[in-house]
Amino acid sequence: MEKITSTWYAIAGSYLEIQCSTEFDLGRLLPSFADFKLGDDAVVKGHPITQVIVTKQAFGRSSKDAKLLSDISIVWGNRFKFFELPDVFVTTVAGTSKQETWFMESEKDFSKSTIYWIDDKEISGELLSWMIMVTFAQSAVFHNTILVHASVIERDGKGYAFLGKSGTGKSTHSRMWQASIHGAELLNDDNPAVKIESDGSVKIYGTPWSGKTPCYRNMVVDLQALVRLKQAPINQMEWKSGQQAFLTLLPSCSAIRWNQEIFANMADIVQNISTEIPVGELSCLPNGEAAKLCLSEIENIK
Template sequence: MNIQEHHIDPHTEKQVSYFQIARHILQFVHPPEVDLDRCLPSFSSFVVEPILEPAMLSVELTTRAAPADDPDTKLLSDISVIWEERFRFEETSDHYVTTILAGVDERPWKMISTKDFKHSVIYAQADELYTTFKAAWLLMIAFGQAGLQHQTILLHASVVERNGVGYAFLGKSGTGKSTHSRLWVKHIEGTQLMNDDNPVVRVYDNAEVFIYGTPWSGKTPCYKPIEAKLGAVVRLEQAPYNKLQWQKAKEALIALLPSGSAIRWNPELFDSMLKTLEVIIQGVPIGYLRCLPDRDAAALCFAKILEYKAASASS
């Protein structure tokens, strides 16, 4: 569906578009002249028609000037893995402020969000809408935080899908998450890449855990609006051998926690993430794989997961 097909609100002269991610609705408000197919190309498969279900979050994009900085603003962080020193995350009494500072031939972008991230406004630079991924990145920040109170976690991981089951691989940057996914796709029949950087894990009220493709997939274009039951989560570490160990309780939480999306300065959101991770740990096998970037590592990982499932089914 072409993103531009969505309606214009007659009361505000703003266009309203809707995206469905992990079965949540993201309402996106923007000037009618903005070409979202060019501004947010990775979102085209996630477009849905307006529905009665309330949106989990609403984000407005505007090209008007951002309001003046609050003199009482508190700096929480000034470095990002993506933007390095060109990033500021700040707090006021009522809002969080996310700023991507200007680079060469650029001007700052700013997003002002309520403390629960249910409502955000992105103050964008009109001449950069189609040449950067800043709008998509800020939407990811808002979605990742807003979802935490809905048992939904944006996970830094590479994930593959096979026969309706998803397998997520975690690890520090450069560990080999993408390489391990590619080894699964190449050597384990029926496997496809689902997302290569930021899938979403959602826990439902019956404690079932599903993983979803998203519009955010890092350097690998893989924007699939598909879902799969989460079959296992495996943290990778480079080693001169291949060995997988299953993690329980505290060790499992330690394996998952660094890849979660919660900002540590908001106790409510962080606590929501911890509670969701605890449910995931209870129902999904969590592994630690020390491995080489080779076929045997993928084969071992897959075999151990099958063994775990067989043992669980027979117990």
């Protein structure tokens, strides 16, 4: 009989549980999760917000009533598809050879997902991590938490998140902070988590997902500002309020738009965050002066 292990992780103040056969070496497949793994003697208070089962069994669902919701992915290109069946969502990514396909079947609230593994040494760990991120990001919105596409600097227990499309210069701006501002350190470079805590405060957390930059810090700090970057020949900050603040933050949030309940929860979180935390747009050059201006503007508005 196949022996199943259960491994728990603490991410952004919530729990993630992964169940799989002992033949899966999660330490090797998911090295970025190491700092988030709970030890055997850890005291777990509460249930996981999502449970992920990894199996080598074949995906057996019929595609008869499947509705294609998306076939666009920045990461996986045309190898990706996202379907809806009457009772579940199904995420698929074609393997390297495109002769076999990875499937992930998820409950509608993503509280439980099953990943149907295929042997593909080139992408196995990367794809497993990505699928876990997808299910965690959706389930998190039911727990006052959103994953945000951002680069984050932490300094003296405070966090500064820089938003923007890929190629905008988020990582470059973070490097300018590190080079120009004493005590500035990178917290996460791609997918930090922002959470509204039970006391109403807003925190930003490191996660196991940091894009191409190996920065996987299990750390939480007080969020000071969310700043969308815009390449420009000058350095200038414009603060947003009301609907403009909401619309500045919303595009950077990692949650599906095709489920009304998930989107509504995400929108509520974004609304609450954008009323509590300064949201701005920084027109900037890739230089230290932009970093110093950004910090000065944040300190003045706070």
